[in-house]
Amino acid sequence: MSWRFLEEKTTADVAFRADGRTLEELFASAADAVVGTMVSDPLALGRRESRTVELSAESVEMLLFELLQTIIFHKDAQRLLLRVDEVSTRQSPAGWSCTATLRGEIIDSRRQDLLTDVKAVTLQGYRVARTPGGWEAEVVLDV
């Protein structure tokens, strides 16, 4: 489970590749990439605040999109930087869904090394795919 920025893929925006042995790991690492765009050390965030979300989408690609958008929504609406603590995904005839517990803390520039605000997940070159080792996603964020 890891993520890294793709330096040459964008000029004004931020691109990253995330992976995981399972879909759940991919979701957690992709969420960390979004948080890691906004704060220098996502792992150092506290766990004081918690939110549980239920999300659904027609495809696994759009389910990840919904999860990442949820992270961005909480950053603006509640000034929270949240990481994925637990997530479970399900596939049904209607599509995909997940339950995620997000934990983190209030934005505080005195305690966090804040970087760049993320506006949105774009669909430019957006990709979620199975790999021999599990799952991988490429995402471009508008910042």
Added chain:
Amino acid sequence: MGQEGSALGVPKDIRRLSDVLWEIPASRAKGMRVPARIYADEGLLSRMDDGVFEQAANVATLPGIVGASYCMPDGHLGYGFPIGGMAAFDVERGIISPGGIGFDINCGMRLVRTGLTLEEVKPHLRELVDGLFTRIPAGVGAGGALSLTGDELREIAEKGARWCVEKGYGWEEDLGLTENNGTAQGADSRAVSAEAVERGRGQIGTLGSGNHYLEIQVARPDGIADPLAAKAFGIDLPDQVVIMFHCGSRGFGHQVATDYLRSFTRSMEGTHRLRVPEKGLACAPFDSRDGRRYFSAMNAAINVAYANRQVILHRIREVFSDVLHRDPGELGMHMVYDVSHNTAQLEEHEVEGRRLTLLVHRKGATRSLGPGSPGLPDAYRKVGQPVIVGGSMETGSWLLAGTEGAASVFNTTAHGSGRSMSRSQAKKQFKGAKLRADLEHRGIMIRAASLSGLAEEAGAAYKNIDEVVSVAERAGISRRIARLTPVACIKG
């Protein structure tokens, strides 16, 4: 002229139409309905991201596009449209696409003049900058400038800057100096999700981050290209101090764009039988329930951005007044203009001798009305619309004027200097603390919410703004009035 492009990375089939205009023919790729035209000189063209050409060509495949898909001289890689992209669509046969407007709906520029010279301001500069940095929240998730209910934000979404003036955050005259008088018609807050309201509720009066900034600038005598036009815009003192800022609709607009991008992705192929070359161009027919609903929501976001910049202007006047112990009116703090560079607007244009109403998408491109155009404030009727082109914090910015020649490109010109280096590259090459020290040594005071973010915005990460505005002038789509150089910069 028909000359082929020769620069590295530039498509082989690109044709040179003039000194500063290039064309990718519609025959280049299957599905292109019109050519793609790019404003650039050879230098700018050769340094453009390869993806710009592909994105401009992709836009040319969209249904109902009129004339050509255009890219301005500050063009660079975007999502869907290139940044710097412009396309006009027939309102009956054409589409509307969030990827042609941007997530930051009505991201734009506002320029405010003062009756002060640099000499008068210099002794107070530190106090002014600290005051502005405190009163105008900037950076990741910045909020708390105004405390609003959801209903109040929905009211703002329908009234725009007018709401602010009614509540005392500005002067009546500010509205007439804002594009669309500060209120986009056709906004309907019922087309906006609860999530967008929640995201935006605490963010009116905030700057944001990334390339958003607020600068105290100086119009130096050697930077005035047209003294008469500059005077018409209120720039007529030697070393006159002005304030320029760049921001948009914050989380409200970002969520509106996201909501409809998601919705169009679902409805495009099934309901509307539309296929696009890439997901970033997800769209709906403009003349459909989906298209009209997005247009209403987008206009709501346009209004939120006008209100955001209006409240920021109010804070600027408060800070200057507090520090200099004079009324903002006495300080001559009048607006020059407020103009967007991320919108789709219904406009009338003449096409092949016929007057048509078109939906003009501008994404990182500025409206540029020539002298005598309807919609101009009376004071600017003879000189044309002020076009505010933001540059990097190191090199300065430009105040331009719209020209009659811009009619050939649906009254459009450039919006900024345009990035030439990725954010990661910039962070590797520059260190925020050293950059800040260097700039302060050069007389540019810096306050930044993030030093890392500051490094991403280093001047060398951008194209040469003088080259960009020179190309726009040679193309006849705007002309240079005054170069504005920063003495203080607040970065989100």
